[in-house]
Amino acid sequence: EAQVTQNPRYLITVTGKKLTVTCSQNMNHEYMSWYRQDPGLGLRQIYYSMNVEVTDKGDVPEGYKVSRKEKRNFPLILESPSPNQTSLYFCASSFMGAQDTGELFFGEGSRLTVL
């Protein structure tokens, strides 16, 4: 089954304790991206990657890191989480290319609470 898998789905942590949210897709997509969803703000892009070893900042990258060592994986790293990073996080992927529309396939989401 084609899917984007995120882990953990729920996490409560404390300020300053490093954490990683993993994301894996099995559709051989070149493009992967992280979004955060906050009430009244919709989804905002954190980072994206157009291929292995190619990553770039989205609209709200502060406090986050990513890596793309393999095509299928795109982990999101919070080196020193703060309460303003409490949010619902989504990983998404898609094909890339002139014929593609940008349609994204989403994971189930990871709800993070930073105390």
Add this chain to the structure above:
Amino acid sequence: AQSVTQLGSHVSVSEGALVLLRCNYSSSVPPYLFWYVQYPNQGLQLLLKYTSAATLVKGINGFEAEFKKSETSFHLTKPSAHMSDAAEYFCAVSDGGATNKLIFGTGTLLAVQP
């Protein structure tokens, strides 16, 4: 720069009534437009997409949307609401293969009253 505006953060309809969720976009290039739905505690699921093939787009669960370039709109409709349609709906715009970036609206929460 591309953007989308969803008018109405909350919409409430009666079961069986018409559903109309509004979306206006801004784009300097021919856009690709999407509607996604998010059910409680779930990820986003594609409802339908406009890719310039036809201005009236039909999606899943009886939803459809019409691309109107003159009005820069892509409103989502369904003739008869079901209780199961209660969810949050997001409109999004992309420039496709150039950057693949999807820009989302702030969402509309649809409530369906019995």
